[in-house]
Amino acid sequence: DSGVTQTPKHLITATGQRVTLRCSPRSGDLSVYWYQQSLDQGLQFLIQYYNGEERAKGNILERFSAQQFPDLHSELNLSSLELGDSALYFCASSSDTEAFFGQGTRLTVV
């Protein structure tokens, strides 16, 4: 168990819909990272938050947004979903060195 909790584990939704993925980091970790794993793009960094503030942005679409709350949990919001957004979404947390990953949320857009 990495100590990083993601919910839900699986999500099936229709095109055009909006979903929210949730992540609770390891106790004491201030940084939260979101990654997307798809068959064609591999594992890609989306966005990082550190203690509530956006710290770095990667290949995140404008339809996607994230935030980190005062209790340090984070949410990734995906809107106007397309078939191509189907992927495994990971959250990771770190305390400035090693990153630990949650079990992921498998999103299927139909």
Add this chain to the structure above:
Amino acid sequence: GIQVEQSPPDLILQEGANSTLRCNFSDSVNNLQWFHQNPWGQLINLFYIPSGTKQNGRLSATTVATERYSLLYISSSQTTDSGVYFCAVASQSGGSNYKLTFGKGTLLTVNP
């Protein structure tokens, strides 16, 4: 951005065999991690190894930061070692930023 290349892309072994997986990276890094993604999709931490050598049971890893490569050794492989092995690196751009860049992975299949 930093580039990460892993080799070989695929590897098939018989149980009990040894293997070496390689990760080359294009720039200096201050974080390098090896992960094992199991068939259920979980990313399991194997090593945090920006430099030097570490061992954990049948697995060991070496990173030569000056030559920009890392090696993961698996000895006496077992069927449970099957899955994808990822190397990921980070080059801190400033304060608490360790976003990882992943290689494409090595798909390991260990046959009984």
